[in-house]
Amino acid sequence: xxxxxxxxxxxxxxxxxxxxxxxxxxxxxxxxxxxxxxxxxxxxxxxxxxxxxxxxxxxxxxxxxxxxxxxxxxxxxxxxxxxxxxxxxxxxxxxxxxxxxxxxxxxxxxxxxxxxxxxxxxxxxxxxxxxxxxxxxxxxxxxxxxxxxxxxxxxxxxxxxxxxxxxxxxxxxxxxxxxxxxxxxxxxxxxxxxxxxxxxxxxxxxxxxxxxxxxxxx
Amino acid sequence: xxxxxxxxxxxxxxxxxxxxxxxxxxxxxxxxxxxxxxxxxxxxxxxxxxxxxxxxxxxxxxxxxxxxxxxxxxxxxxxxxxxxxxxxxxxxxxxxxxxxxxxxxxxxxxxxxxxxxxxxxxxxxxxxxxxxxxxxxxxxxxxxxxxxxxxxxxxxxxxxxxxxxxxxxxxxxxxxxxxxxxxxxxxxxxxxxxxxxxxxxxxxxxxxxxxxxxxxxx
Numbered sequence: 001x002x003x004x005x006x007x008x009x010x011x012x013x014x015x016x017x018x019x020x021x022x023x024x025x026x027x028x029x030x031x032x033x034x035x036x037x038x039x040x041x042x043x044x045x046x047x048x049x050x051x052x053x054x055x056x057x058x059x060x061x062x063x064x065x066x067x068x069x070x071x072x073x074x075x076x077x078x079x080x081x082x083x084x085x086x087x088x089x090x091x092x093x094x095x096x097x098x099x100x101x102x103x104x105x106x107x108x109x110x111x112x113x114x115x116x117x118x119x120x121x122x123x124x125x126x127x128x129x130x131x132x133x134x135x136x137x138x139x140x141x142x143x144x145x146x147x148x149x150x151x152x153x154x155x156x157x158x159x160x161x162x163x164x165x166x167x168x169x170x171x172x173x174x175x176x177x178x179x180x181x182x183x184x185x186x187x188x189x190x191x192x193x194x195x196x197x198x199x200x201x202x203x204x205x206x207x208x209x210x211x212x213x214x215x216x217x218x
Numbered sequence: 219x220x221x222x223x224x225x226x227x228x229x230x231x232x233x234x235x236x237x238x239x240x241x242x243x244x245x246x247x248x249x250x251x252x253x254x255x256x257x258x259x260x261x262x263x264x265x266x267x268x269x270x271x272x273x274x275x276x277x278x279x280x281x282x283x284x285x286x287x288x289x290x291x292x293x294x295x296x297x298x299x300x301x302x303x304x305x306x307x308x309x310x311x312x313x314x315x316x317x318x319x320x321x322x323x324x325x326x327x328x329x330x331x332x333x334x335x336x337x338x339x340x341x342x343x344x345x346x347x348x349x350x351x352x353x354x355x356x357x358x359x360x361x362x363x364x365x366x367x368x369x370x371x372x373x374x375x376x377x378x379x380x381x382x383x384x385x386x387x388x389x390x391x392x393x394x395x396x397x398x399x400x401x402x403x404x405x406x407x408x409x410x411x412x413x414x415x416x417x418x419x420x421x422x423x424x425x426x427x428x429x430x431x432x433x434x435x436x
Contacts, residue, residue: 030315054312064311093282094272097248101315 001025001061005036008056012049013040022075022216023082024165028208030101033083033215037075075216081145082165083215086158086174086206090151102155103174103210109156109181115149116187117180118158121173121194122147128197132168132205140166140197149177156181168205176203219243219279223254226274230267231258240293240434241300242383246426248319251301251433255293293434299363300383301433304376304392304424308369320373321392321428327374327399333367335398335405336376339391339412340365346415350386350423358384358415367395374399386423394421 002021009017022035044052049066057063072078089095089102090109121144128140144162151157158174176193179185185203193201220239227235240253262270267284275281290296307313307320308327339362346358362380369375376392394411397403403421411419 032315059317060314062312062314062317094280096278096280097250097319099277099280 002036004057004061005053005063008053009038009040011056012052013042013044015040015042020075022079023084023213024167025213026168026208029211029213030209031213034213035075035079035216035218037069037073037078073218078218079164079216081161081163081217082213083146083159083161083217084165084170085212085214086160086170087210087212088156088158088174088178088206089154090156091154100209101212103178103207105156105178105182107182109178110183111149111151111156111181113183113187114156114158114177114181117177117185117190118147118149118173120187120190125194126197127166127169127194129193129195129199129202130169130172131166131199132172142166142169147173170211171206171208172199172202172204174206174210178206179203219249220254222275222279223271223281226271227256227258229274230270231260231262233258233260238293240297241302241431242385243431244386244426247429247431248427249431252431253293253297253434253436255287255291255296291436296436297382297434299379299381299435300431301364301377301379301435302383302388303430303432304378304388305428305430306374306376306392306396306424307372308374309372318427319430321396321425323374323396323400325400327396328401329367329369329374329399331401331405332374332376332395332399335395335403335408336365336367336391338405338408343412344415345384345387345412347411347413347417347420348387348390349384349417350390360384360387365391388429389424389426390417390420390422392424392428396424397421 002019006017006019017038017040019036019038025031046066046068050063053063087102089104092106094104124143126140127142131140142162142164144160146159146161148159160170180187220237224235224237235256235258237254237256243249264284264286268281271281305320307322310324312322342361344359349358360380360382362378364377364379366377378388398405
């Protein structure tokens, strides 16, 4: 996605552009509220920026709006918090229209048990056990401001907001919480997994399709 | 879609199958609650039917469930009512994730005016003015039990339930109501259009992507 956006920017602005995104969106992960910053020397009116970029982008990437920022602003480093929502569809009936946006789980989930497990992750922790590879970062400590479950009809949502996220972190948390919800693990295991700092102790990585970056706070 | 489903049925049931759908879903139109009936001579347990068909179908078509019906049941002719929802996204910001499921209308819609126009269509009317081509049917009289607008955040929904629908009927109603909502037509014109029985008096056909068959009642 970043490559596509930089290409569109270079076409519109006729200069080499490096764009910085606020939050991770691996392949198959969606974003409703991604923020991107870049520096450019242009006379293009800011109100024309989003339409001009959208005219060059594939239809599955849309720029919602563009604003000028202070010189010191950086989409990634200025961000105070990122909010992700992971959506599971928990019913026997499959879905055609939502197949790219939800993880379909047929067996009934015990959302209360998942909630108890999720609550253990709120606060400052070393999340090494929840990351897929940590070579790129020096510290694996992060703070979660919110980590909770919500059932809405047939949907089960994991809502997480934190200072930052390690690679695969939300999907690994959701994958493990699903095992809690299916009765294969106890909610108490979540704390032991975190304390182990060992990825092998956590459960499977939930599919990318259910994950969405919904908001970045500055 | 019907062709794909019949193909899957013939593969699973090893016999020639003719499937009947309850409601129109033209190309690009979605369905959450389509009902299909067919007759087959098989020993396959009914509980195995949906999974077996889904294993043969492309992922954008899912059978939610299958039930045995009385001999006289016909998905189309036994239906008492079909319910469609047309979804418009009414805001300046475009959408990537919902692009195949909504009609994006940038200018603000006057939903109250649209509602007044929609209300004139409830009841028994000759809907010839609202149909794209009427050669296939003898009568163009239908009954609408419900025809109303609802704003939900940035979304504007047209909710219609009726005994049956002519080709393009919901999309033509929505396209014309959008012109009412944009102030290009008065709500009073809706009655005059209906009475004219002349397709040329109505407005444009709204895009297929916003339309969804949500339920069929028996």
